[in-house]
Amino acid sequence: MRTTVGIIGGGPSGLLLARLLHRNGIDSVVLESRDRAYVEQRQRAGILEQATVDALRTAGAADRLDAEGIPHDGIELRHDGRATRIDFPGLTGGRRVWVYAQTEVVKDLVALQLADGGPLRFEAEVTAVEGADTDRPRVHYTHEGRTRILDCDYVVGCDGYHGVTRHAVPEHLRRTHERTYPYSWLGILADAPPVYDELIYAHSERGFALASMRSPAVSRLYLQVPNGTDPADWPDERIWDELDARLSLRAEPGWRLTRGPVTQKAVLPMRSSVTEPMRHGRVFLAGDAAHIVPPTGAKGLNLAAADVVVLARAFAHHHATGSTELLDAYSDTCLRRVWRAEHFSYFMTTTLHTDPAQESFDTRLQLSQLDRIAGSRHAAAELAENYTGLPLDL
Ligand code: FAD
Ligand code: DHB
Numbered sequence: 001m002r003t004t005v006g007i008i009g010g011g012p013s014g015l016l017l018a019r020l021l022h023r024n025g026i027d028s029v030v031l032e033s034r035d036r037a038y039v040e041q042r043q044r045a046g047i048l049e050q051a052t053v054d055a056l057r058t059a060g061a062a063d064r065l066d067a068e069g070i071p072h073d074g075i076e077l078r079h080d081g082r083a084t085r086i087d088f089p090g091l092t093g094g095r096r097v098w099v100y101a102q103t104e105v106v107k108d109l110v111a112l113q114l115a116d117g118g119p120l121r122f123e124a125e126v127t128a129v130e131g132a133d134t135d136r137p138r139v140h141y142t143h144e145g146r147t148r149i150l151d152c153d154y155v156v157g158c159d160g161y162h163g164v165t166r167h168a169v170p171e172h173l174r175r176t177h178e179r180t181y182p183y184s185w186l187g188i189l190a191d192a193p194p195v196y197d198e199l200i201y202a203h204s205e206r207g208f209a210l211a212s213m214r215s216p217a218v219s220r221l222y223l224q225v226p227n228g229t230d231p232a233d234w235p236d237e238r239i240w241d242e243l244d245a246r247l248s249l250r251a252e253p254g255w256r257l258t259r260g261p262v263t264q265k266a267v268l269p270m271r272s273s274v275t276e277p278m279r280h281g282r283v284f285l286a287g288d289a290a291h292i293v294p295p296t297g298a299k300g301l302n303l304a305a306a307d308v309v310v311l312a313r314a315f316a317h318h319h320a321t322g323s324t325e326l327l328d329a330y331s332d333t334c335l336r337r338v339w340r341a342e343h344f345s346y347f348m349t350t351t352l353h354t355d356p357a358q359e360s361f362d363t364r365l366q367l368s369q370l371d372r373i374a375g376s377r378h379a380a381a382e383l384a385e386n387y388t389g390l391p392l393d394l
Helices: 012-023 036-041 050-058 063-068 088-092 102-116 236-247 300-321 325-352 360-375 377-388
Strands: 002-008 028-031 047-049 070-072 074-079 082-087 097-099 124-130 138-143 146-157 175-180 184-190 199-202 209-215 218-225 262-268 271-276 283-285
Touching (some): 002 012, 012 028, 012 050, 012 102, 012 300, 028 146, 036 102, 047 050, 047 300, 063 102, 082 088, 082 377, 146 300, 199 325, 209 236, 300 325, 360 377
Parallel strands (some): 146 283
Antiparallel strands (some): 047 097, 070 097, 184 218, 199 209
């Protein structure tokens, strides 16, 4: 098989790229190692920035998002038993975010691609990418028990943190910067109404907690837990009790979340990682294949979408003019935004979580920083600008 752009990975970045290329008359093939049901049900992110929503609209994939997505104009930070609202539009000149689950973004993109796009092959596992330095890179993959080859003009690795495309960049040209964290998240989905009409990020001496949602009837909740935690050690009642304790306010003693059946439970490790450059020859990396962030700032999916918007624009420019200028600038353009989001995610993570080795000095610094955000319009605006997303071209 032959195509202009071979896309490895059918997660949000690969699927959105395929749609944006399709709109510009550029053909592509998407190869995804998992089956459709798995990809559509994998529970992950829930917050979309304005720029991500705009990209999905441009891709023609926002009908359900516009009907069912929940716009949010702020978040609540809780620390020291107090609540502080961060007013996004007021602090950023009108920006907001949307609650719309990654599972739904993926379902919408898959349906469109299967309806009128180029081939989207599930259970097609890429084993190697070769010829990044040539004008005809090749993708080797297995499908229906057979080894196959996809010949491409360009290859884009949208294959996530454990993908194979990164290895097409020779080791001596590739640099990975990483940070791991001494805690994980225990995430649950529950058939219970959200605790509040906005998200709550809580610092507490018992550890971090986050109250999010998927719909007016479904809550998504997270607790900081030690690395290596077995979800089986957290029966439902223990989770609810801990959420009550970490989210409670001094002014409302005895306050409790509305409980409901827990339908999913998983432990998520946390890591920051950036691989540079994001391009070698005719092979590009996008989304989690190039960088991951700890989830505390809700940036992972949004960064992935931003990469492919930049890349689709570069392919369209090349297609229309023959110029490789934007393709050549791709890695540098993305990395500026990536490092800003890495910093913000690191800041949110280390300000809100309790490191097991933390001393009282570190806790007082965290509380001082949170007091500053609560008391200073400038500090709150810095958080709001980063959370709602910075412009595509930093
Ligand atoms: P992915 O979604 O990882 O997609 C990569 C795709 O490539 C996958 O479908 C995979 O099956 C496929 N693939 C991999 N290898 C191959 C191969 N060899 N051949 C073919 N296909 C291959 N972000 C947030 O903002 N908030 C959150 O709460 C949050 N929770 C998360 C929880 C988990 C467990 C994880 C892993 C991530 C979470 N993220 C979260 C991050 C966010 O989900 C990702 O940033 C986002 O999925 C990135 O999209 P992507 O398309 O780049 O990568
Ligand atoms: C969700 C996940 C996040 O990491 C976050 O910061 C906010 C919301 C969510 O899954 O809803």
